[in-house]
Amino acid sequence: MTTRILVVEDEDDIASVLVDYLRHAGYEPERVADGESALQRMLADPPALTLLDVMLPRLDGMSVLREIRKHNARPVIMLTARIEEVDRLVGLELGADDYVCKPFSPREVVARVRAVLRRSAAQDEPAAPADRRLELDDSLWRASLDGVQLTLTRLEFRLLQALSRQPGRIFSRSQLLDLAYDDAAEVTERAVDSHVKNLRRKMAATGSEHDWIRSVYGVGFAFEPPED
Known part of the structure; x- marks a missing residue:
């Protein structure tokens, strides 16, 4: 079964690159361009993971994250061009699973997606023997x-x-x-x-x-x- 990734990004060029790389990596990417549409999709049909831009039209990414955390704990990776420490700390307190800063390598984003999904899956499985290194x-x-x-x-x-x-x-x-x-x-x-x-x-x-x-x-x- 293909893993669906929601890409919430209002810049067409960035969204297109992310969608292409995610599809090539074997995921099923879906793109929306504003916060209100993102929130509707995340509530109606929660994706396995969401790549969520902070600066969005209609509803900003932090507000989307704050609202969605009232309903589910599906992984969310924030995409941001804002470097202020307070913004990132707020995102973590709201429940973001990771941050990727613009400009970014799309390969890095795919790697982060894999890592976060792997951690999420491990939390849902029965405890396994720990790595004792x-x-x-x-x-x-x-x-x-x-x-x-x-x-x-x-x-x-x-x-x-x-x-x-x-x-x-x-x-x-x-x-x-x-x-x-x-x-x-x-x-x-x-x-x-x-x-x-x-x-x-x-x-x-x-x-x-x-x-x-x-x-x-x-x-x-x-x-x-x-x-x-």
Whole structure:
């Protein structure tokens, strides 16, 4: 059965490219050009995933997302040319599953679609044995990757623990502060960047070529284990 993807984009050239790439990737794309039409389609016949532009005529993308989340949790990836951090944080709070910034590579969009659909499907299935490449021992504050011990500070451990518990979820810096720090009021959000940099360096030092922590520009970070 073909997976239907709703493309909500008012710019014809961008929409045409996305539709072509999605169809070539084996999906069944459907395009609408305004927010009101998008909301009607998403309510009447929910697609497997929606690519939703933020700036739309008749009804903006944030309003569409806010309304649709009252009815279902089908995945939504926001497409935006707006770079303000507050806009992206609002989208995440409303329930966006990912962000892609314009100008973007259509191949990247297809990759994001695959990743989000894969995570969505995994959440709907019975729990399967976890990928044990990354081992966390909460009692001893120890972590290892591929059998190699990671020498982490307690803050680094708690940060990795918070990220890895929900693979694929995008956490804002303020959310990570609340999860990983005993007193978030005493540190700045930029401290998270420093700890993530250290985590990446230590994980790479084990010989792993995979980038386990993805940066989402203007928003925060997500833990993304390898596809295998």
